[in-house]
Amino acid sequence: xxxxxxxxxxxxxxxxxxxxxxxxxxxxxxxxxxxxxxxxxxxxxxxxxxxxxxxxxxxxxxxxxxxxxxxxxxxxxxxxxxxxxxxxxxxxxxxxxxxxxxxxxxxxxxxxxxxxxxxxxxxxxxxxxxxxxxxxxxxxxxxxxxxxxxxxxxxxxxxxxxxxxxxxxx
Amino acid sequence: xxxxxxxxxxxxxxxxxxxxxxxxxxxxxxxxxxxxxxxxxxxxxxxxxxxxxxxxxxxxxxxxxxxxxxxxxxxxxxxxxxxxxxxxxxxxxxxxxxxxxxxxxxxxxxxxxxxxxxxxxxxxxxxxxxxxxxxxxxxxxxxxxxxxxxxxxxxxxxxxxxxxxxxxxxxxxxxxxxxxxxxxxxxxxxxxxxxxxxxxxxxxxxxxxxxxxxxxxxxxxxxxxxxxxxxxxxxxxxxxxxxxxxxxxxxxxxxxxxxxxxxxxxxxxxxxxxxxxxxxxxxxxxxxxxxxxxxxxxxxxxxxxxxxxxxxxxxxxxxxxxxxxxxxxxxxxxxxxxxxxxxxxxxxxxxxxxxxxxxxxxxxxxxxxxxxxxxxxxxxxxxxxxxxxxxxxxxxxxxxxxxxxxxxxxxxxxxxxxxxxxxxxxxxxxxxxxxxxxxxxxxxxxxxxxxxxxxxxxxxxxxxxxxxxxxxxxxxxxxxxxxxxxxxxxxxxxxxxxxxxxxxxxxxxxxxxxxxxxxxxxxxxxxxxxxxxxxxxxxxxxxxxxxxxxxxxxxxxxxxxxxxxxxxxxxxxxxxxxxxxxxxxxxxxxxxxxxxxxxxxxxxxxxxxxxxxxxxxxxxxxxxxxxxxxxxxx
Numbered sequence: 001x002x003x004x005x006x007x008x009x010x011x012x013x014x015x016x017x018x019x020x021x022x023x024x025x026x027x028x029x030x031x032x033x034x035x036x037x038x039x040x041x042x043x044x045x046x047x048x049x050x051x052x053x054x055x056x057x058x059x060x061x062x063x064x065x066x067x068x069x070x071x072x073x074x075x076x077x078x079x080x081x082x083x084x085x086x087x088x089x090x091x092x093x094x095x096x097x098x099x100x101x102x103x104x105x106x107x108x109x110x111x112x113x114x115x116x117x118x119x120x121x122x123x124x125x126x127x128x129x130x131x132x133x134x135x136x137x138x139x140x141x142x143x144x145x146x147x148x149x150x151x152x153x154x155x156x157x158x159x160x161x162x163x164x165x166x167x168x169x170x
Numbered sequence: 171x172x173x174x175x176x177x178x179x180x181x182x183x184x185x186x187x188x189x190x191x192x193x194x195x196x197x198x199x200x201x202x203x204x205x206x207x208x209x210x211x212x213x214x215x216x217x218x219x220x221x222x223x224x225x226x227x228x229x230x231x232x233x234x235x236x237x238x239x240x241x242x243x244x245x246x247x248x249x250x251x252x253x254x255x256x257x258x259x260x261x262x263x264x265x266x267x268x269x270x271x272x273x274x275x276x277x278x279x280x281x282x283x284x285x286x287x288x289x290x291x292x293x294x295x296x297x298x299x300x301x302x303x304x305x306x307x308x309x310x311x312x313x314x315x316x317x318x319x320x321x322x323x324x325x326x327x328x329x330x331x332x333x334x335x336x337x338x339x340x341x342x343x344x345x346x347x348x349x350x351x352x353x354x355x356x357x358x359x360x361x362x363x364x365x366x367x368x369x370x371x372x373x374x375x376x377x378x379x380x381x382x383x384x385x386x387x388x389x390x391x392x393x394x395x396x397x398x399x400x401x402x403x404x405x406x407x408x409x410x411x412x413x414x415x416x417x418x419x420x421x422x423x424x425x426x427x428x429x430x431x432x433x434x435x436x437x438x439x440x441x442x443x444x445x446x447x448x449x450x451x452x453x454x455x456x457x458x459x460x461x462x463x464x465x466x467x468x469x470x471x472x473x474x475x476x477x478x479x480x481x482x483x484x485x486x487x488x489x490x491x492x493x494x495x496x497x498x499x500x501x502x503x504x505x506x507x508x509x510x511x512x513x514x515x516x517x518x519x520x521x522x523x524x525x526x527x528x529x530x531x532x533x534x535x536x537x538x539x540x541x542x543x544x545x546x547x548x549x550x551x552x553x554x555x556x557x558x559x560x561x562x563x564x565x566x567x568x569x570x571x572x573x574x575x576x577x578x579x580x581x582x583x584x585x586x587x588x589x590x591x592x593x594x595x596x597x598x599x600x601x602x603x604x605x606x607x608x609x610x611x612x613x614x615x616x617x618x619x620x621x622x623x624x625x626x627x628x629x630x631x632x633x634x635x636x637x638x639x640x641x642x643x644x645x646x647x648x649x650x651x652x653x654x655x656x657x658x659x660x661x662x663x664x665x666x667x668x669x670x671x672x673x674x675x676x677x678x679x680x681x682x683x684x685x686x687x688x689x690x691x692x693x694x695x696x697x698x699x700x701x702x703x704x705x706x707x708x709x710x711x712x713x714x715x716x717x718x719x720x721x722x723x724x725x726x727x728x729x730x731x732x733x734x735x736x737x738x739x740x741x742x743x744x745x746x747x748x749x750x751x752x753x754x755x756x757x758x759x760x761x762x763x764x765x766x767x768x769x770x771x772x773x774x775x776x777x778x779x780x781x782x783x784x785x786x787x788x789x790x791x792x793x794x795x796x797x798x799x800x801x802x803x804x
Binding site: 002005009031033037071072073109110114125128129136 | 678745
């Protein structure tokens with residue numbers, strides 16, 4: 001059975017947050033090289049009750065993630081993101097807004113600016129093209145920075161979802 | 171070739187005395203031989219550039235000097251106002267004047283009687299030297315019974331009966347033709363373990379050599395103040411350097427005995443370093459008197475710390491800055507006697523040798539180079555190790571550095587005529603292999619494993635190595651991929667691919683390499699594509715792309731970070747299941763030639779490092795600067 005791109009290259013982890021109608025789960029796909037692709041988990045409230053994403057903004061009063069600039073092999077200059085830093089604000093079709101917060105401490109490498117011009121991408125493909133940011137934890141810190149996150153099977157069990165068979169394959 | 175020594179001596183003597191350029195130097199020869207220079211050094215200061223002469227044995231050279239001395243003296247007895255006489259009077263008066271200012275070191279070999287007197291009766295003192303020169307040919311012209319000046323005393327005996335060594339070359343040139351020295355050098359070069367025909371030799375002299383050269387020069391200026399040839403402030407360019415003379419002697423000797431030829435930029439590099447503890451402080455006085463020398467704290471410290479390693483540049487600069495008077499006052503003019511001969515050390519290495527070829531990889535679990543993750547080794551071996559193992563043992567080198575024209579992932583095969591690679595071999599002992607021997611090496615590597623295969627193995631020149639990495643961006647590569655599509659496809663859906671030529675795509679640095687490559691968007695070109703349908707959801711996709719294109723990312727899109735990607739073009743999701751590199755379109759290294767050039771590969775002209783021109787330019791600039799400074803002082 002073919003493993004998807006995400007299943008092949010990433011370890012899927014999650015931050016469980018909230019219950020019922022106010023689930024604010026976030027996924028952290030940890031690549032085998034340590035980089036983390038962070039996005040909104042499908043269980044998140046913004047995908048429930050027929051909501052559609054209308055606007056994504058990476059800016060708040062304090063900073064604008066879109067200004068992030070990194071240079072060189074070591075991606076110097078990236079903004080430091082604490083474990084609960086602001087990532088973006090999402091406005092939905094029913095006028096509700098949600099603030100998505102970070103869950104892994106590290107340096108910001110890249111934001112998915114396509115979401116600014118094409119917010120539906122977040123609703124359509126939250127796991128792949130609709131990712132939010134790519135972040136790089138400090139090299140020594142990778143396992144520690146992600147230790148508090150839940151692995152895929154635990155996430156599924158907590159949210160009453162079936163665990164994909166591929167999770168148990170090598 | 172048994173020319174009798176006496177005949178040879180006569181022949182050289184006659185030739186020299188007929189040489190108009192040399193004749194003014196004849197008294198110099200005698201003078202220098204008298205104060206303690208070996209014969210070769212005496213000839214050096216006459217700026218004599220007869221290479222064969224220096225290679226003659228000491229007894230010949232000593233004999234020539236003797237003969238010349240005889241000839242000169244025979245003319246001086248006839249002519250009372252001859253040059254030699256004038257020379258002697260001048261020297262005595264000079265020494266009388268300077269003796270008051272000098273301290274004990276001065277050992278001018280003028281008659282001791284005149285040194286302490288204050289120019290009282292110059293006319294009287296002239297008689298004594300002249301008689302000594304005319305009468306006694308066995309002793310040096312101006313030497314008293316002072317035992318500290320030596321050499322050339324009894325000429326008839328062969329070298330090394332004296333207890334002292336040449337004050338100018340510290341025995342280096344003096345012993346250059348002795349059996350001891352020649353066998354020592356020859357044995358060392360025979361037993362290096364390296365294979366070579368051309369050699370480059372750097373020679374490092376003790377710093378005292380330069381100081382003493384100046385000392386003798388100033389002495390000659392004093393002794394022959396009217397001679398044109400010593401008017402130059404410095405001996406540079408007016409005197410044959412010890413290094414040069416030594417190379418004149420070594421060159422033919424090594425060529426004759428070992429069939430080795432000297433060539434700049436040769437593969438084999440030898441470095442001879444001469445050391446002489448006895449005189450390693452000879453230059454120290456310069457630091458104290460060179461006012462223009464602004465020693466930075468560090469320099470001053472170094473100046474004291476390791477005397478034998480004080481840089482030639484600082485010393486030569488000081489020598490140029492210091493006046494002759496100051497030198498004579500604070501230094502030794504002429505130089506002090508030398509009790510021990512200089513010793514030498516020979517180190518050598520071989521320039522890098524390059525081997526090239528092409529490799530195929532038949533398996534999907536072998537990395538190109540050793541894979542180390544978090545200090546642990548992943549995978550048993552690699553393409554690199556499978557190749558270098560055999561090469562290292564054949565060439566007997568310290569290290570084999572692998573580089574290739576790009577690389578493929580561990581799970582990607584390298585098919586077709588392979589990927590070009592090259593190895594830089596560090597310090598290879600064996601370098602001469604025939605066309606057949608290279609084929610043997612290939613067979614050894616290929617039969618040892620089913621994982622890889624190499625071909626076109628050959629030696630290449632350093633200049634040729636540029637071709638591997640040259641024009642990387644323009645190179646094209648061909649691939650075959652097995653692609654899964656989320657929707658069912660037929661020929662109708664795919665036909666447009668065949669018409670797409672030079673499709674431009676933009677690839678952000680793939681996440682899988684983003685940890686070690688900078689974040690950037692790279693424009694790449696897919697030159698052409700074709701396909702074969704396997705079933706409704708699977709095709710084989712052939713692509714010909716620009717070098718540096720990430721094929722996997724083009725197919726699956728890498729989270730939309732490669733655009734357009736194959737999925738977007740097909741209007742569905744796509745993923746890559748398998749990838750093979752079909753060809754790397756680089757003409758390197760080319761089909762090996764079965765000829766003699768390959769076997770006795772001599773890369774000397776190509777090997778001459780580009781830097782050598784830079785160094786020469788720098789040296790010339792320095793010399794110019796030095797000369798300008800000297801001229802300003804004048």
